[in-house]
Amino acid sequence: AQSVTxxxxxxPVFEEAPVELRCNYSSSVSVYLFWYVQYPxxxxxxxxxxxxxxxLVKGINxxxxxxxxxxxxxxxxxPSVHISDTAEYFCAVSYTGRxxxxxxxxxRLQVQP
Amino acid sequence: DAEITQSPRHKITETGRQVTLACHQTWNHNNMxxxxxxxxxxxxxxxxxxxxxxxxxxxxxxxxxxxxxxxEDLPLTLESAASSQTSVYFCAxxxxxxxxxxxFGPGTRLLVL
Numbered sequence: 001a002q003s004v005t006x007x008x009x010x011x012p013v014f015e016e017a018p019v020e021l022r023c024n025y026s027s028s029v030s031v032y033l034f035w036y037v038q039y040p041x042x043x044x045x046x047x048x049x050x051x052x053x054x055x056l057v058k059g060i061n062x063x064x065x066x067x068x069x070x071x072x073x074x075x076x077x078x079p080s081v082h083i084s085d086t087a088e089y090f091c092a093v094s095y096t097g098r099x100x101x102x103x104x105x106x107x108r109l110q111v112q113p
Numbered sequence: 114d115a116e117i118t119q120s121p122r123h124k125i126t127e128t129g130r131q132v133t134l135a136c137h138q139t140w141n142h143n144n145m146x147x148x149x150x151x152x153x154x155x156x157x158x159x160x161x162x163x164x165x166x167x168x169x170x171x172x173x174x175x176x177x178x179x180x181x182x183x184x185e186d187l188p189l190t191l192e193s194a195a196s197s198q199t200s201v202y203f204c205a206x207x208x209x210x211x212x213x214x215x216x217f218g219p220g221t222r223l224l225v226l
Binding site: 004006009032036041042043044045046049051072090092094095096097098099100101102103104105106 | 142144146148154155156158161163169203205207210211212213214215217218219220
């Protein structure tokens with residue numbers, strides 16, 4: 001069975017500082033990896049996804065993530081955060097034959113002025 | 114524009130009552146999913162459907178049921194509501210296989226007293 005671990009439940013950061021949100025997964029098969037963002041009182045929306053090919057994936061709002069197969073990680077980064085990036089971020093995986101997603105427990109990013 | 118909607122957005126009910134949460138999508142997607150979101154657990158899969166008349170159990174399906182009579186709708190029924198089912202419920206849809214992005218509804222916040 002797959003599992004997704006987001007070790008940091010909360011990440012406080014000052015505006016314009018860089019941030020990294022960590023995600024590790026466990027799976028015995030090749031996976032597809034996703035990052036979703038949830039703004040307060042809203043549903044989830046896709047930030048970016050890794051399917052194959054280049055291990056560096058660029059997404060919306062200046063976010064990017066790097067797939068590292070040897071470390072089974074898919075960390076999310078942004079070089080300079082804004083107040084508007086305050087939200088909850090979820091890492092998720094799927095794989096061939098399973099269309100449903102397995103989610104991590106989420107990381108709350110709190111951007112302070 | 115295509116969208117996915119959920120109703121009601123908020124619901125208060127009593128233990129033992131039957132409750133149905135609606136999910137409607139106009140994407141014409143084959144795949145539909147129900148997740149519940151609880152603090153510290155991220156989103157967990159309740160039920161899913163890959164097409165009309167197809168339904169499958171997810172990891173936390175006890176006490177829930179779904180039916181798929183058309184492409185657009187996947188209602189979620191709590192047969193006899195329990196306090197442990199107090200949660201935020203999200204419906205999602207996607208087309209094609211495991212690589213595809215899931216699109217989420219705005220959520221239903223359910224309180225079982």
